[in-house]
Amino acid sequence: MLAVASLGLEPRLSPAAVSRAPRPAETAGICGGGLTGVGLVCVALMHLQKLHQARLRMEGGFFAAKAVRTLHQPVFYRVVPGMTASVGLWPAELLLRALEEARAVELACKTTGSRPDVLACRFVAALARQAQARRGR
Numbered sequence: 001m002l003a004v005a006s007l008g009l010e011p012r013l014s015p016a017a018v019s020r021a022p023r024p025a026e027t028a029g030i031c032g033g034g035l036t037g038v039g040l041v042c043v044a045l046m047h048l049q050k051l052h053q054a055r056l057r058m059e060g061g062f063f064a065a066k067a068v069r070t071l072h073q074p075v076f077y078r079v080v081p082g083m084t085a086s087v088g089l090w091p092a093e094l095l096l097r098a099l100e101e102a103r104a105v106e107l108a109c110k111t112t113g114s115r116p117d118v119l120a121c122r123f124v125a126a127l128a129r130q131a132q133a134r135r136g137r
Contacts, residue, residue: 036120040120101123
């Protein structure tokens with residue numbers, strides 16, 4: 001599928017690519033599959049919104065699995081385990097910041113003269129680095 005499928009982010013980037021700006025050949029696994037840069041950012045934005053909603057439910061007393069399963073925009077059953085794990089990685093404040101960044105990247109992608117695929121892949125790679133760092137804590 002695509003790297004954003006579980007923004008705990010098990011991206012199809014090599015470990016070396018996650019630690020630096022990805023090269024075009026490495027980003028093919030993220031931006032491939034027929035998505036444009038704007039499409040990739042929109043998918044990431046929707047996923048981040050679901051994670052944020054689930055995280056807020058957790059802060060209201062739900063367990064992670066129940067928070068994910070009771071979202072009003074249902075989560076595809078194959079994505080539930082990854083999303084459940086991701087909800088535990090991302091505090092609400094970081095998710096809110098990631099949502100703001102996603103909106104800024106989406107706007108930048110729609111600006112004349114920009115390189116949407118590069119911007120989108122850098123954004124997803126940055127999320128991957130953050131998730132990797134959070135997992136290491």
